[in-house]
Amino acid sequence: MSSHHIVREKQEPALIIANGEACSFELLGQLLEWSPFIVVLDNAIHRVIELGIKVDVLLGDFDHNINLTEIEQNQYPIEIIHAPDQEKTDLEKAFDLLITRGFPAVNVVWATGRRADHSITNMTNIVRYKSKLHIVLIDDYSVIYPLLPSPAVFEKWYSKGTPVSLIPVGSAVGIRTENLLYGLDNEELTLGYRAGNSNEAASDGVVRITYESGDLLLMECHD
Template sequence: MSSHHIVRDDQEPALIIANGASCNPELLGQLLEWSPLVIVLDSAMERVMELDIKVDVLLGDFDRGFDPEIYKTTQYPLEIIYTPDQDKTDLEKAFDYLIERKIPAVNVVWATGKRADHTLTNVTNIVRYRDLLKIVILDDHSKIFLLPNKFEKWYTAGTPISLIPVGIVNGIYSQNLKYTLENDTLTMGYRTGSSNSVAQDGLVVLTHTDGDLLLMECID
C-alpha cells in the first residue's frame, strides 16, 4: 500500500476512511494516489496504520481510552480534531470539517459492511449535505452518490444501477434503462428502483422533480 499521496491541492476529492468493512487494496490505493487530504476516523486508525498509509487528519471523539497523541510522531505532520458532539456520527463530523475548509468533494471508503445500522446511517445521511459537499461512498460492490434533479452519464450496456429513494421521490423519468421510469414515484420501504440496468451503450439520463434520490452503480 502506498504510504503517501502525490496530489497536494484541493482539485481532487478528499478521502475519508471510516470503520466499516475494508475494501480491495487496489481500490484504496487508487483513491489514495489522487487524494489531496486523507481523513481517518479514530475507530479505524489502528487498521489504517497496519496498511502503512500516511494520514493528514485524525478525527473523532476519542472515547474508550483512545489516545491520538501516540500517532503524532509516526504520522507527522498530523492534524488531530477532537469532536465530542454525540448528536452526530464521526463521519458527519468529518463532512462538517471538510465544509469548514471549503473542500468541495470527498470519497468515502470503509463506510459500509459490518454493522447494518452504521451502513444504513452512513448511506442515507449524505442527503443532508446536498449543495454543501459532493459525497461518493465506495466499496468493492458499489459506488453511491446523491443525484441532482437532472443527471447524465455514459455507461456500457448491462451496467447494474439501483435507484434508492431516501423518503419519497416524485416525477422520476429515465432514458436508456432496462426498466423505464416515466413520471414515477419511489418511496423508501415501499417501492425502490433496485436492480435496474443500462439498456445499451450510451448516455443514461435521469431526472426527478423533488426528493432525495441515491444512485448506486453496482458490481455483481
C-alpha cells in the same frame, strides 16, 4: 503509501477512511493516489497505521481508549480533531470539516459492511449534504452517491447491461429516466414500498435521470 502524481488540494476529492468493512488494498491504493487530503475516523487509525498509510487528519469523539500521543508521533505531522458532539456521527463531522475548509468533493471508504445500523445511516445521511459537498461512498462492490433534483440532470455513459439502481431516501417524486431498461416517466419511488433497484442500462450510451423533489441515491453495484 505515497503518490508520484501531482495532486493539488481541492482540485481532487478528499478521502475519508471510516471504520467499517475494509475495501481491497488495490481499491484503497487507487483512491490514495489521487487524494490530496485524507481524514481518518477515530479508531480506524490503528488499521490505517498497520497499512502504512500517512494521513492528514484524525477526527472523532475518542470515546474508546486511544493513545493520541503515540498516534501523533507515528503520523507526524497530523491534525487531531476532538469532535465530541453526540448529535452527529463521526462521518457527518468529517463532512462538516471538509465543507468548512472549502472542499467540493470527497470519496469515502470503509463506511459500509460490519454493523448494519452504521451502514444504513452512512448511506442515507449523505443526502443531507448533497447541495454542499459531492459525496461518493465506495466499497469493493458498490459506488453510491446522491443525485440533485431538478434543474440538475444526471448524465453518465454506461455500457449495455450495467446495473444502475435508484434508491429513494424517504420518497423521490417526478423521476424521469432515459436509456434504462425499466424506464420511469414522472414516477415516484418510496423507500420500503417501491425502489428502483436492479435496473440497468438498456444500451451502450448515456443514461439520463432527473427528479423533481425528495432524495434519491444512485447505486452502481456488481457482484
